[in-house]
Amino acid sequence: MEFHTAGSAALLLTGNNVPAFLTKLWTLVDDPETDPLICWSPSGNSFHVFDQGRFSKEVLPKYFKHNNMASFVRQLNMYGFRKVVHIEQGGLVKPEKDDTEFQHPYFIRGQEHLLENIKRKVTTVSNIKHEDLKLSPEDVSKIISDVQHMKGKQESIDSKISTLKHENEALWREVAMLRQKHAQQQKVVNKSHCMCCHMYLISLLSLLQAYQKEKERPLMLNDSSTTHSIPKYSRQYSLEHSPNLSSPGATFTATGIFSNNAPVKTGPIISDITDLAQSSPVSAEEWIQDRQVLI
Secondary structure: OOOOOHHHHHHHHHOOOOOHHHHHHHHHHHOHHHOOOEEEOOOOOEEEEEOHHHHHHHHHHHHOOOOOHHHHHHHHHHOOOEEEOOOOOOOOOOOOOOEEEEEOOOOOOOOHHHHHHOOOOOOOHHHOOHHHHOOOHHHHHHHHHHHHHHHHHHHHHHHHHHHHHHHHHHHHHHHHHHHHHHHHHHHHHHHHHHHHHHHHHHHHHHHHHHHHHHHHOOOOOOOOOOOOOOOOOEEOOOOOOOHHHOOOOOEEOHHHHOOOOOOOOOOOOOOEEOOOOOOOOEEHHHHHHHHHHHO
16 A cells, blocks of 8 residues: 555654654544444544454555454553543443544644654663662672572471481381281281181080080989989989888878978988979879889
8 A cells, every 4th residue: 555645744754753652643533434334533632443354354464464343442552542431332232323533632633743752652670770770889799698508408407308308208118017917917917816716616615515415414313422412392202111101901091191390301302392282182102102103
């Protein structure tokens, strides 16, 4: 695109101290062919950008090495341009027209000579005078001493960290050994526990078998030479001196034999349980025959 406007020609002649971005921006805004997408405001104190999508695709690549609208706005901010926000644009309702307005005190239509006053923003560090950066020898020596002191502390800390690292590794090895020993001891304890349980069960079974055999052993009459324990509900009597047995044909009842006055002497002892039902009177011969079978 060729520029034939008087403003652009004057700018090219007098803009030796003007940055290239400002020169291109002035030409872009002052060119009548780009007015549908970028142009001066009616007052000439600002410029408008319409339809940012078309502007970034159709106009920016012709003047700059990119087609990014965000980069274009960022460069404007670096040179002090501000976005103008109107009342209708500051509300919650989005404006119907895609219109963005920028302004700068020295960017005014017909006054291109003011462009020299537009400076790019620089960092605060670059604005510091070199005289302020000068240090006295005392300050330099103090800084060196502090650096050496910090270096010594750093070395000491590194040494302590290395020692702690080795100790930590040794502790981990010891823990691993203790775990292994604990596992072995646990196996021994479990084995001993199983053996004890097995022996206990064997002894318990032996006791049960002995008790069962003792329970199944038949009852036997005690000899006269052994001690005879009198049952709780039984009476002892002798067949030799029973008064009711004087004659072979005599009959008797159990009450006569179980008299408290009947003498008890040595000899075969027969015990009879009295809690059974009372039997009917029997003859002496039948009673003696029944008892002889037991004797």
